[in-house]
Amino acid sequence: MGNAGAAEGAQAQRSMVSGRAFLGTSALLFLACTAVTIAWSASMSAMGAMPMPGGWTMSMAWMRMCGQTWPGVAASFLGMWVVMMAAMMLPSLMPMLWHYRQAVGTTGRTHLGWLTALVGVGYLFVWAVLGIATFALGAALAALEMRLPALARAVPVVAGAVVLSAGALQFTAWKAHHLACCREMPGHGCGRRGDAGAARGNGLQFGLRFGLTLGLHCVCSCAGLMAILLVIGVMDLRAMAAVTAAITVERLAPSGECAARAIGAVIIGAGLILIALA
Template sequence: MTSTLSSVELPREHAVSERGFLAVSALIFIASAAATVAWCDSMSAMGEMPMAWMPMCGQTWWSFAASFTGMWTLMMVAMMLPSLLPMLRRYRVALHVAGKPNVDAHTALAGTAYFAVWGLIGAMVFALGAAVAQLEMTWPVLARTLPAASGAVVLAAGALQFSAWKARQLAGCRAAPALGSTAWRYGLRLGMRCATSCAALTAILLVIGVMDLRAMPAVSAAITLERLVPAGDRVARCIGAVAIVAGLLQLASAVLP
């Protein structure tokens, strides 16, 4: 079904609509990537955790949480749009084939719902990061255990890449779009599937550094490859092998004198 939708030849007006869709997507990607780079530069100037997770002078926790969640969502737009774009296009083709009106509006609504899922995840990430930062400030000895804990997370994330659960989540991300639900529900469902599919890689990004401009494109490329290439399961296992080696090396450097 997916390959059939991808190969459908659309009328001229629909082809023009597709070019507009791609142009708008490119602008959104460029804007979100630029905002992400600016955010990471400003946050890196504040130093490492825990201070990077603390509100600035005169800023409330609520406003800081809202700012972080907003910028996290923008970052996810830049990271996830390359892998989301083919799915949104298939959704648009399915709408065109079914003769549905307002294809652009439906696409925008589905995309908004997809990134709303990532916004909610960003709020949870902020709560976790702020809690860890508070614990570090309360018990400084905890900071000495974090390198080993980070290595364990990377190791576990690599192992998860080999699981049947991971393969099922990837298959769910590639499933043909269903038109039996609203665009909002479709976007939410796709967002939840894709968020669970890349949970291991997201965990790796978090322990490496959520504001690391080298880690973000690497994780984004890994997510895009395992979702879009025909042998995605094999790519996921290769990524898992690299993560396992990296996790073991990090554990060894943290534990050995």
């Protein structure tokens, strides 16, 4: 009886230490990614922007500088994108990872840190794939806008329309579904077979699949908000902070759907103002 109590006490102590290590590592990762993102943004700002017809400026993130190759530009953008996504998503992702650790811990598995890291890798992989598509589309549009002045002049109105559409998206059932899946705890549906029983079978496969699925739901849920970031300025720190706050509130508020709709109403108002100013 005494040995059993001692074993349980030791296990609780190890769990506490592991939990503190997780929180500390997550906080350091967030601070590091935030610092790198701020430095990258300052570097891009120092490079300036290209004035375009219609009274707006184009970010140099979509352009190839002297001596650069397109693969090099794409790799630089992808690195910046992944770091930026880590900084923006960690505030809302950390609670989910914490619950994942708890769910897997009930199966008696060890190496929870590595399994949790694998979830994060799968999650960021989805965002990296989106980053590749984003760069390809952004670079193609930038090239067209430089060649077609009429298209460039229409950009301010189009940007306002994108913001307006993103606000309307906040009220859709599609948004509500993916947001609900982002808020679900491990093992509670939304197409994620991430229950404790599955974790007993293959912990690595379970963690990677959970991270990929969570990432897909997150990308879909954040589609409108990320579209706003892209049209306002992908390296604009104020826009990043606003989008990060909106995503975090949606995920962590007691009623995510109500929060999403309130955010949508604000976005629609901003979209109307942008169209009027354009």
